[in-house]
Amino acid sequence: MRNKTLQLLLIGLLLALAACGGGETTAPEGAAAPPAATANQVEVFSWWTGGGEAAGLDAMIAVFKEKYPEITFVNAAVAGGAGTNARAVLATRLQAGDAPDSWQGHAGQELIGTYVAAGQLEPVNFLFEQNGWIEVMPETLIPLISQDGNIYSVPVNIHRANVMWYSPTILAENGIQPPQSMDEWFAAMDALQAGGMAAPLAMGEQWTALHLFETVLLASLGPDKYNDVWEGDLDWGSPEVKTALEAFAKVLTYTNSDAAALSWQDAAQLVVNGSSAFNVMGDWAEGYFREIGFEPNIGYGWVPTPGTGGTFQFLSDSFVLPVGAPHRDAAIAWLTVAGSREGQDAFNPVKGSIPARSDGDRALYGEYLLSAMDDWANDIVVGSLTHGVVANDSWKSEIDTAMGLFLINGNVDAFQQALVAACVASGPCQ
């Protein structure tokens, strides 16, 4: 009898737990208690909690404290998942009306499609004008971080997505020049496969496939048409896109079979340890290569992803000015530091990225970053998909699902149809 009661209680508890599982989906959790409010403080929300990112943030905070000693800086960083956890926490805080004074977000549609669409952000054109940032940032960058002529964030750093890392040793041994075009690339990978290398191109888990895809799409379409598909001016069902998808399907045939089990670091490592010749990954990989003890141009080399020379596919961490920021003046002070030469030169050498400004102090940056700074100043700038510039979160998430299905079934037509449907459902296509 007592046993039964206990059992029943246990089951009841389980049901309650199960029910919680369902309820938690949308229920706003009690947001983390905000730090005790003082009159003059700025609470900055980010996902920079470890490694070079956190160190870079600390360096920039030091600059801020020097310039504004009267403002208390509250670092509200949330760890985990390259920002996915932080963004979930931020969403609950915003829904609860508890906005931080400024938060980090990938510049472009990830911010615009989510927060501007919800009326949460103030334009920051006045900051760009007052501080002369328009003159020192690339002309092709501004439209990518604006909507209807309003700029919505202050980019702090710039990373490049369309970089292909290669093993100089392997290429030299096989008499291959770093490929510039898609055809040269395929020829090089065919030669390597014929020479017994099973997977000349190293790839990792699903998001790295999406990253590879955006660079191949850019290579195949060229910068103008690439921008057009994101703005709804070129149909995703068009033959041009189909050609790009077929090129991507071909690229995948050169990749490793255990890709799904590898992080981006694991995949990048295959290049420096000689298992693969190439890896397409953003230029944060360079910091990783140096961290594990390789020298630029000896352990690893780099070229723009074949077919994308002269184009800089960027992503950027940026900070925003929320509507109704609890400490608006302090937030503006923070943004002023974030956009300043001094602030960016404090942050970027530590983080391993380049400043969004083209007037960074060249003495502070290493060999790769200097080459990236030159390209940033001269190339056509286009935005990254995987890292939030060209598509809003909903659209990107649909494309990611389409990509996952494509990696399972390899069906180019179904992939294209899914991309068309994604643009209609969540993008600018009607």
Added chain:
Amino acid sequence: MRYKTEQLQGFALVAPSILAVLIFVYGFIGWSMRVSLSQWKGLLPDYTWVGLQNYLNLFKDPRFHIDIRNTVIFTLLFVGGSLVLGLLLAILLDQGLRGEGFFRSLYMFPLAISFIVTGVVWRWLMNPAQGARLSGLNLIFDSLGLDFLISKWHTTPQWGIAFIAIPAIWQMSGYTMALYLGGLRAIPDSLREAARVDGASELQIYRRIIFPLLSPITLSAMIILGHISLKVFDLIIAVAGKQLPLDVPAIYMWTTTFDGNFYGRGAAIGILLLLSVAVLVVPYLRYNIKQEAEL
């Protein structure tokens, strides 16, 4: 009179938790249902009524088809595997061997760690790299000359999800063993003795007497394991990250809600998960309550 005061006191004591459960469990279930019938997509709530559209779209969604298939495969293997292994371990321990306490704790230990830890450890063990980069279990197989056992594990096309059941069984079979062991100990020795006197073989004793008497335990274990299985999320994320071949409803719910801001769709998946668990648990609860009433 005194009885009444006691009742009141009792009620006052449980009232806060009843209230909390009403709000935080049933209230939010209700709210999730409302959201699942809305077109909410984006940061701000949008309760525009769309009826069952989110559900209908899900049933047409190729990703959700993968989710259902994966959940079914995982549930069958995980629940079945844990029951069989748990029963086997319990029977072995029930033979009155020395050091029973030691083995009992040993088999129970995996239960003490979280699915995340289990997942990370098995991620290393089930490393699918081939060729010169063999590692984990594959490397052991290779060095033992058992090359035919080398596996692509969870990256096996189509059947990757089946391998996720291995760490889950590893973790939960000890718990199932404990349930069965309790059941076995509750069977009086006199029943076995009587059967032996009547000339039943050991096998017959298990088939005709022990297993039927254990069936309530099996039912409880199936309910407990089954609902864990339907909600599996952390284990898969820890072993393999977010990728479609190993997608399950809970992962889809999380990515679509927090990566894609499709709150309506996420809530619909959540409600479907709740319903699937309820289908499992509610008949069991009713059965139990009925039995309770009869006693």
